[in-house]
Amino acid sequence: MDLTLAFKSGDVVLIGVFLSLIVMSIATWCIMIWRFIALQKAKSSSNAIDTAFWQAENTEAAEKLIQNNDSPIAELVRDAFFARKQFADSQQKMLSASLPKSDFLEREIRHSYTKILNRYDGGLSVLASVGSTAPFIGLLGTVWGIYHALISITEKGQMSIAAVAGPIGEALVATTIGLFVAIPAVLGYNFFTRKNKMFARYLHNFAHDLHVYLINLKD
Known part of the structure; x- marks a missing residue:
């Protein structure tokens, strides 16, 4: 089946x-x-x-370890250490520092944790949108193609099986392609949603x- 016919003989839709x-x-x-790749890294x-980090001899050694590292754990530790120093240096100058130290650190770590996880949700909305709309877009192409195929057959006065099967078969390809596009998107969305949840629990x-x-x- 020659898919180039859809571009040669098809209309704008x-x-x-x-x-x-x-x-x-x-x-x-x-x-x-x-x-x-990003998640594996x-x-x-x-x-x-x-x-x-947990095998470091002391806090100074741990800070040097994470200083130039770009992993999510290193970023979380840097933000937590910065929050600890910020609480000690600005306890009387910041409204948030009026909180108990435990609550202040918990809040800052939670903010850092959320910021890191948000980066790994990128693209999931696109996968969800493709998975939900691609079959309908393919169906639109099929319905539109069948409609024009039947009009063309009626105008030519050819109602044989050979005359009907070819144009309608080409139109049905749109639905097939829509499914081929949607299925990987749905599987990918489910896969990365699960992996993100596992990584979120670890973090x-x-x-x-x-x-x-x-x-x-x-x-």
């Missing part, structure tokens, strides 16, 4: 449908590859820093341990 599905498919695979770098556990450590750390 049918061509727009196929181009939209092509763009959606490219965007879906680019986002999934990008998200997979974040997990591996965070695991390494997590282990090294939350580390943030809790870090909060406890900083509360018990002597000034």
Whole structure:
């Protein structure tokens, strides 16, 4: 089946449908590859820093360890250490510093934790949109193609199976392509949503341990 016929003989609507599905498919695979690489990098770098951080001899050694590291764990620790110093230096100058130290650190760590996790939600809305709309866009192309195929057949007066099967078969390809675009997007969305939840639990556990450590750390 020659898909180029849709571009050679199709009108603006049918061509727009196929181009939209092509763009959606490219965007879906680019986002999934990008998200997979970013998530794997974040997990591996965070695991390494997590282990090294708790094995550090003292706080100074831990701060040097995370100084130039770009992992999520290192960023969370930097923000927590900065909040601890900020509380000590500005206790009488900041409204937020009037909170107990534990509550202040918990708030700042939670803000950092949320900021980090928000970066790993990027692209999920696109996958969800593609997964929900691609089948309907493909169906639109099919309905539109069948409509024009039947009009063309009626005008030519050819009602044989051979005359009907070809144009309608070409029109049905739009629905098939829509499904081929939507299925990877839905699977990718579910996969990355689950992976993000697992990473969020890991980061939350580390943030809790870090909060406890900083509360018990002597000034």
